[in-house]
Amino acid sequence: MDFLLISTVKVVIILLVILTVVANLVYVERKISAFIQNRIGPNRVGPWGLLQSPADVLKLFIKEDIVPAKANKFIHTLAPVISIFVALVTFAVVPFGDTVDLFGHQVKLMIADVNIGVLYILALTSLGVYGVALSGWSSNNKYSLLGGLRSSAQLISYELSMGLSIIGVIMIAGTLQLDRIVELQRGFAWNALFTPIGFITFVVASFAETNRLPFDLPEAEPELVGGYHTEYSGMKFGTFFLAEYANMITSSALIVTLFLGGWQFPFLDRLGFSPLWISIIQVLTFVTKVAVTLFFFMWIRWTIPRFRYDQLMNLGWKVMLPLALLNLVVTGGLLLGGAYDTLYELIT
Amino acid sequence: MNGEKKKQIRGKDLTLWQRTYIPEIMKGMALTFKQILRPKFTRQYPEERWNPPPSYRGRPVLVEEDGVERCVACGLCARVCPALAIEVQGAETDLEKERYPEKFEINMLRCIFCGFCEEACPEEAIVMSDEYELVFTNPEDAIFGKEKLLMSTDRLKTRLEFLRKAR
Numbered sequence: 001m002d003f004l005l006i007s008t009v010k011v012v013i014i015l016l017v018i019l020t021v022v023a024n025l026v027y028v029e030r031k032i033s034a035f036i037q038n039r040i041g042p043n044r045v046g047p048w049g050l051l052q053s054p055a056d057v058l059k060l061f062i063k064e065d066i067v068p069a070k071a072n073k074f075i076h077t078l079a080p081v082i083s084i085f086v087a088l089v090t091f092a093v094v095p096f097g098d099t100v101d102l103f104g105h106q107v108k109l110m111i112a113d114v115n116i117g118v119l120y121i122l123a124l125t126s127l128g129v130y131g132v133a134l135s136g137w138s139s140n141n142k143y144s145l146l147g148g149l150r151s152s153a154q155l156i157s158y159e160l161s162m163g164l165s166i167i168g169v170i171m172i173a174g175t176l177q178l179d180r181i182v183e184l185q186r187g188f189a190w191n192a193l194f195t196p197i198g199f200i201t202f203v204v205a206s207f208a209e210t211n212r213l214p215f216d217l218p219e220a221e222p223e224l225v226g227g228y229h230t231e232y233s234g235m236k237f238g239t240f241f242l243a244e245y246a247n248m249i250t251s252s253a254l255i256v257t258l259f260l261g262g263w264q265f266p267f268l269d270r271l272g273f274s275p276l277w278i279s280i281i282q283v284l285t286f287v288t289k290v291a292v293t294l295f296f297f298m299w300i301r302w303t304i305p306r307f308r309y310d311q312l313m314n315l316g317w318k319v320m321l322p323l324a325l326l327n328l329v330v331t332g333g334l335l336l337g338g339a340y341d342t343l344y345e346l347i348t
Numbered sequence: 349m350n351g352e353k354k355k356q357i358r359g360k361d362l363t364l365w366q367r368t369y370i371p372e373i374m375k376g377m378a379l380t381f382k383q384i385l386r387p388k389f390t391r392q393y394p395e396e397r398w399n400p401p402p403s404y405r406g407r408p409v410l411v412e413e414d415g416v417e418r419c420v421a422c423g424l425c426a427r428v429c430p431a432l433a434i435e436v437q438g439a440e441t442d443l444e445k446e447r448y449p450e451k452f453e454i455n456m457l458r459c460i461f462c463g464f465c466e467e468a469c470p471e472e473a474i475v476m477s478d479e480y481e482l483v484f485t486n487p488e489d490a491i492f493g494k495e496k497l498l499m500s501t502d503r504l505k506t507r508l509e510f511l512r513k514a515r
Contacts, residue, residue, distance in 0.1 A: 036380045040390040303380045304373060 002105065010111050011092075018091060022245040023053040029245075029298050036302045060238035068140055068231045075138035080232070080239035083131030087246035090124045093117040094253045095179040097263050097283040101275065109263075109283065110179060117178035118170060121254065122163055125209055129155040131243065132211070132218055132228050139231035147227030150309070151218035154208055157316035158215075162205035164324035168198035168331040169258050172340060182262030189344050192259040194334075197327040199259045201320055206251040208316070211244065213301040220306060252293035253286075260289055398480075402510035405463045405476040407492075408454060409499040411508075417498060418473035421449040425465035425474050433458035434465060452497060456482055457490040466511070475507050 027042060027049065034041030042049035067073050097109030114120050129152050136148020169191050173181045185191060192199040208215040219227030229240045256262060263286040268278055307315065334340055365371065391398065400406065410417045421438025439450040465474050477499055484490045501508065 032384075035384040035388075038383055038386055038389050040388050299377060299380065303376045 006105065006107060007111065010107075014091060014111060015088065018088060018246060018249060019242070021249060022242050023057055025245045025248070025294065026056065026241070027053045028294075029301075032295070032298045033302050036299075057238065060235050063234040065234040065236060066231075071140045071231065072138040075134050076231075077236070079131050079135030079138060080236045080243065081131075082134065083128065083243035084239050084246060086124050086128040086131065087243045087250055090121055090250045091253065093120050093178055094250070094257055095182055095262060096253075096286045097279055098183075100279045108179070109279070113179060114177075116176045118166055118176045118181075118258075122159075122166070125162075126155070126159055128209070128247070131240075135232070135240070136218075136228040139228075141231050143225045144228050144230045147218045147220075147224045147230070150224075151211060151228060154211075154215060154217060154312060154316070157313060158205045158208035158320065161201050161316070161320035161324040162209065164321070165195075165198040165202040165205065165327060166258065168195040168327050171328075171331055171335055178257055178262075182257055182264060185261040185264050187264075187266050188261075190259060190261040194340060194343070195259075195327055195331050197323055197330065201324045201327065202259065203255060204315075204320060206255060207297070207300065208312075210247040210251050210297075212248065212297060214304040214307050215312060216306060217309060217312060248294060248297055249290065252290045252297065255293050256286065256289040260293075262286060262289075400478045400480065402478075402506040404478055404480075405461050406479045407456065407461070407477055407482055408459065408463075408465055408474055408497075409477045409479075409504070410452060410494065410497045411473050411475055411504060412498040412500050416443065417449065417452075417494070418445075418471050419449050419452065420445050420447045420471055420473070421452075422447075422470065424468045424470065428464045428468040430462060430464065431458045431460045433460075449494070452494045453491050454497060455491050456484070457487060472508065472511065475504055475511065477504060477507065 030052070031041040031049075042052040045051040045055050067076055092111040093114050095108075095110035099106055099108050101107075132151040132155075133148040136144040136146070136151070139145070169181065170176060172191060172194055173184050175181065181191075207213075211218050217227075218224075219229065221227075224230070229237055232240060263282040265281055265285040268281060273281065359367070410419055412418075419436075421436050423436050423438070426434040426436045433455045435451065435453045435455075436449050437451040438447050440446060441448045461476070463476050466476050469475075
């Protein structure tokens with residue numbers, strides 16, 4: 001009973017937080033893009049334009065929901081649901097803090113403490129392609145179909161290098177449990193320092209997984225009108241939009257968890273805070289790290305132009321995959337040579 | 349530019365480090381980050397209005413001097429107007445100028461703001477003002493009669509001075 005209650009509370013809190021953050025990320029992205037282009041950005045709705053996102057969401061709710069003639073109505077409705085489902089559910093295994101004592105309960109600050117967390121993530125991120133591909137197919141529109149096809153090809157090519165670059169982390173940590181992986185990254189023993197190649201390939205692959213620039217070919221406006229969501233309107237379109245940003249949050253959280261030390265604040269235990277304060281600082285550390293990664297996502301988007309399709313495939317298969325394999329070999333060699341153990345002693 | 353032909357750089361001329369895109373990407377990122385800190389160009393329009401320079405061609409107006417328009421209804425402006433936007437009907441008056449426009453209408457939906465009327469006018473009676481906000485909700489409102497076209501010399505001072513200098 002206790003377990004059920006605590007889990008439900010955690011799920012509700014995290015869902016609420018993510019959905020609010022997602023809505024406001026749109027505002028943040030518009031502001032950042034404006035600043036990069038020497039503009040001011042939204043500033044009319046509410047103070048500093050802060051009410052822009054609620055206004056946009058309201059507008060999307062009021063708009064007419066159009067399903068094109070001859071479209072497969074069931075799948076057309078199902079596709080955005082799959083997209084947002086995958087984006088939100090992946091967050092279940094991400095640890096955002098250490099175990100806390102709350103009201104006499106030992107509460108682990110993650111929703112589901114799965115011992116195969118990494119596998120769970122890989123499985124769900126590959127499900128994400130169904131949302132995009134099905135929406136493209138069910139719309140009965142050639143541009144949507146092309147967008148859906150592109151995204152499936154892209155996701156398949158980049159999932160390989162993504163999975164392979166995670167293996168480096170698993171080899172070092174020796175576990176698939178995400179909270180254990182974070183625990184091992186004490187001090188500055190971040191996996192990004194141990195497997196730099198794996199870190200880079202994982203970040204690039206997450207850009208491709210989230211369909212963000214420079215890999216946003218599934219919705220390349222100049223070529224495909226709107227890509228897979230051309231035929232969507234109203235809140236169904238809004239759901240795709242939310243899914244994109246939720247995916248960004250999840251990817252950032254994964255990058256932070258796997259490579260940037262998760263909720264670990266370097267040498268926090270030596271500063272002598274009370275346990276409650278330590279937990280709060282750890283959660284804040286996680287939030288800050290994710291925020292910085294999110295800023296990086298947006299910064300990249302407004303800097304780098306989109307790849308051509310053949311460049312995308314070349315990069316995926318001829319550069320990323322060999323690099324990820326090389327990362328495996330190098331990590332394995334260093335692990336055998338015992339280099340990590342000495343390094344680990346030095347840093348922590 | 350200076351006679352030297354710039355050498356074209358091809359992919360095979362690049363070093364391995366350059367071929368990874370990473371240096372160029374970092375350059376680009378540094379550039380965009382610098383832009384974030386720079387001052388913004390946006391003008392907060394309805395609150396912060398733009399004052400056009402005297403050379404600006406806003407909506408054409410009739411110059412009003414001592415409560416009467418300068419126009420003598422010669423019809424040159426209507427003749428020269430490429431968009432056929434101006435309609436003038438003259439009549440006689442006891443004033444010194446002897447003729448005045450009984451009816452002077454500019455269809456602002458037709459006007460293209462070329463300023464030919466201003467150039468053609470022998471009396472400096474029709475000039476381009478600095479007003480650029482033209483809004484109407486139906487075609488009838490777009491036809492500006494004399495009451496809307498008249499504008500005092502004080503208001504048009506900078507434009508009139510500019511025209512004298514330019515001629």
